[in-house]
Amino acid sequence: MLYPVVKSDKYGFINSQGEVIVEPTYDLVGRFAEDRCIVExxxxLNLEHDRLQVYINSSGKEIIPLKPCxxxxSFSQGLAQFEVxxxxxxxxxxxxxxxxxxxxxxDYEGEVSLGFSDGVAAVALEEGWTYINQEGEKILDIKFEIARRFQDGYALVSPFKQPYQTEKLFFIDKKGQRLETIPCKINILCQGFRNGLCQVILPQQEQETELNKIGFINTSGNLAFEGKFAHSSGFNEGLCIVKKFPDKFGVINTLGEWVIEPLYEEIGWFNHGIAPFRQNQQWGLLNASGExxxxxxxxxxxxxxxxxxPLDPFHNQEFRELTTATIAQPVKKNQPGKQVYINRTGAIVSSWEI
Incomplete structure (x- = not known):
């Protein structure tokens, strides 16, 4: 996997040791997934198609010639959406x-396919969204107004609304059968099931704090465990970053047990057991045990x-050796700090412009 850097407004890539693998020649780049990255x-000189895109691999080789697109x-399960x-x-x-x-x-109302997961993908037709398998065959005859990615066997959908109809989001399986759940609301930004659990908004009891309303259901549609939160990242790697008002952030497991006590001002997403955290307005790194x-x-x-x-921060979540960190420049007020790459121990690997 390579990591983007910038020089003279052009993008290139370095490896995890900070060595330049691809010289900065591109005008825009994406991020690597499945050993492929979009570059542009x-x-x-071309007034009709002024953007040329292609995929490169982790050696920096262009897999197909640059072409208008x-x-x-990004690739997911070996396939990527591509326009002709x-x-x-x-x-x-x-x-x-x-x-x-x-x-x-x-696109359909401004959206495009979110890629394959669980062997299927939502695609846009003139009359709405449907789902296809990896051979391009429709798996359902139903059309939806909203169709999210399948995860843990279920996808979040919404049918087309009739006049004065207020149909809410709900889950279906790959046969189109609706998942019956306990009474709850599903937010439009919900990422669906991960690690067998999905965050929902639960009914409030009179004695409860209004801000603590997020709970979790399992793939049977039942309440997974007791406990309501004011914030939830959703589950990933068996962990979920949560906060109860007015407490700080901590981490629970799929049983609802604290694995990292709520001690921190903020905790970022975990990637293979490592996450950033903020304490006293400064950021560091911790592991999944809280060390x-x-x-x-x-x-x-x-x-x-x-x-x-969009809506799926863990799509193509692969092991990454580097992330970006910002070094404060207190002498220069109102100026952004210097960005660097650090590795999973926190050591600075590269100070290229990012």
């Missing part, structure tokens, strides 16, 4: 060959999970 060059995505000149979208494999022919809409790996010393540390696609 501007074609100022505005709607390509006629405005239709299909899915290519990691060598750039179409495995599902271009036949889907570029401090790096005492707080940076003005900010990002999570190791890399680029965050």
């Amino acid at each position: 060059k501007n074609d100022v 505005c709607f390509c995505t 000149v006629n405005g239709k979208v299909g899915f290519i494999d990691t060598e750039g060959e179409f495995k599902i022919s271009p036949q889907f809409e570029i 401090v790996i790096l005492p707080p010393q940076f003005s900010f540390i990002d999570s190791f999970i890399g680029y965050l696609p």
Whole structure:
């Protein structure tokens, strides 16, 4: 895996030791997933297609020639969305060959496919969203107004609304059967099930603090465990960052037990057992047992999970050796701090512009 850097407004890549693998020549880059990364060059001489995109691998090799494309995505389960000149979208494999022919809409009400998970993907048609398998075959005849990724066997959907209808979001399985749940509300930003659990808004009791209303259901639709929170990151790696008002942030496991006591001002997402945390306005690193790996010393540390696609920060969550950190520059007021790459022990690896 490589990590983007900038020089003279051009992007290149370094490896986990800080060595330059791809010289800065691109105008825009994405993040690596499944040994592939989207890169872009501007074609100022082409008035019709001024953006040329391609995928490179972790050796910096361009897998297919640069070509006009505005709607390509990161790879997930070996496939990536790719637009062709006629405005239709299909899915290519990691060598750039179409495995599902271009036949889907570029967007539907401003959205595009979120990629494959659990072997299926939501795709946009003229009449709404549906789901296909990795051969491009529809698995359901139903069309939806909202269709999220399948995770743990279920996807969050919403049917088309009739006049004065207020149908809410609900879960379906791959046969289109609705999951019956305890009384609860599902937020539009909900990321669905992960590690067998999904956060929901539970009914409030009179004696409860209004802000503590987030609970969890399991894939049977039942309450997973007692306890309500004011904030939840959703589960990943068997862990969930939560906060009860007016307490600080801590981490629970899938049984609802504290594995890291609520002692911190903020905790970032975990990536293979490592997460950033904030204490006394400074950031450090801790592991999944709550042991401090790096005492707080940076003005900010990002999570190791890399680029965050909409509604699904753990999509293509691969092991990452580097993340970005910011060194405060107190002498220069109102000036951003210097960004560097640090490794999983907190050591600075590269001070390239990021």
